[in-house]
Amino acid sequence: MLVQSPASIVEPVDASAPLEVSFDDGRTSAATPPAIDISVVSKTYPVPLARLKQFFRLRAKDPVEALRDVTLSVRRGEVFGLIGRNGAGKTTLTKIIATLVQPTFGAVSVNGYDTVRDEASVRGQIGLASAEERSFYWRLTIVQNLTFFARLYGLNARAARARIAELLAQFDLKPLALRRFGELSTGNKQRMAVARALLNSPPVLLLDEPTRSLDPLAASSMRALIGSLAESDPPVTVLLTSHNLAEIEELCARVAVISQGRIRALDTPSNLRALHKHQEHVHLTVRGITAVTARRLLAPEIEGIEVIPRDNTLDITLIREPIDDLLDKCVRTLIGGGAHIVSCHAERATLLDVLEGYEREPNNAGDTKR
């Protein structure tokens, strides 16, 4: 299994720089060519019939700039996360990779095929599972829907039947095989979307919120499946967009934060957290000591400590740098004062904190039109 070395990339982003890859056995080598290569891509949605509206002096909306100078590479076999709030540009970027939208500037290639010049080849390389339920024929059954798309992917009847049977078993859809798509629950529709994306065993998979409507158990097995795809032989490259940040942290080797159409940061989840939040909150629950005593013992030693009495315990909160000895000092002082430690919980920065941080920061592109 590949272990990627951390490559901290904070603005300005240079995600296309070759990265060194280290293997479990200690070997290192230059990274393999990227599965998805996005080079300075911008997308501005034009105003339909702009010239005509201008000629007749009709009021027209401003063009919408959805992406600006996006550059990143996704390595083969990597599960790559894309996070950002609604309207940040995630879907537009996914659709450009999927050849459904053309970039205004820049180029995107999938396994070496250009998404504008070699559309059909790119489409043979990718599977897209979107959260859009309307992308199926509601009056057709699961099998009829999957058979139709399998044939469009070029599978012959026998291969289509075998692949569909495999996917139905993999996604627990076998008992529902003859049910109409419209009769399925939202979660099963979601599973169908991912199953369809895998019909042609694509080397690159684009997943848009794949666990959005799944129950916790189904979501967990979906995550296990996504994780296993990257480790399969040959490995599947996954670009995962999700609002479930815990899922992104669990699955993705690297994450890009997109905001107002620009990539604001790109790194491993742990590096992003570390870069963004240097301090952590530590919550201690103790008993056998009064709040007055605790404050008297700790206040001279530790700045900014909070002590809140609960029924028979005290909640003590302190803010520390992840590697300082403040926690050690606090625990020793409390035990020395006769306290018993009931529990200790350190509040780590999450990707949500990272995302919120970037959303709060002004976008450096002063002339962004949005």
Add this chain to the structure above:
Amino acid sequence: MNGLALLLGRVRAFVARDFQLAVSYRLDFFMRMLSILFVVTTLFFISQIFTGQFEARFTQWRDPLAAWITGLAVLNYFMTGFSSLATAIRSEQSQGTLESVLMTPIGVPTLIIASSAWDFVLVTFHSFLYLFFGWLFFGVTYQGSFLLAFMFLILTTLVLASLGIMSASFAMVFKRGDPFALILGTGSAFFSGVFFPTQLLSEVAGSAVANISRLIPTTHGLDGIRRVLIQGQGFAEVREPMMTLLLFLSILLPLSLWVFGRAVRRAKREGSLIQY
């Protein structure tokens, strides 16, 4: 798998899908058959009013029932050629399935052929029913070469399909307000002589209106088919309408494929592929 087998496999997939969708509305299928029988029966009773009253110069109209049902059967076919692709595109757009179809490695020409295929299967059956009911219940007889009539049918349908591709391009970009549908959809029956001889247009409405009739491909297609099936004419006698149709086709087919390719690219630029 070679290219042709792949194309046929995909066309079959579209036909199977549309057949499955059609049989999920079983009642509609039988009601359509019944409505064709009603139309033919109604035309038979109207034709009784005119028995023996037609002028000799309107040679195709000696048996008005034969002229009408041939006209309707053929018009039905032509209109499918014209509208099936735009209808398919609109339907995929409104259902939200166009994006997922275009996500597969399917080329534009394949999409055009495949998404219209079922409509042609269905309309062939419906057109056959017009002629069959006329023959079975009302004694209408047909003469001449069915093969030649079929050639006219295919040729005219291809011409109209080219216009249909342009119509679909409008649907792709502008969603609604298609000028081709206005001209051909509503004007064809009137200008191409489905219900009355086109000679009457110049006599009653003047030569300008008659010229419009000549610019519409269905006029030539219908004229050719009636000459073959009703007047029993052979290839040498129907060369003129056939050459006219070939001229239409040689201009319209490449033009329409070019326009459709541009329309898809434009929709991708605007990001409006699934909007309806």
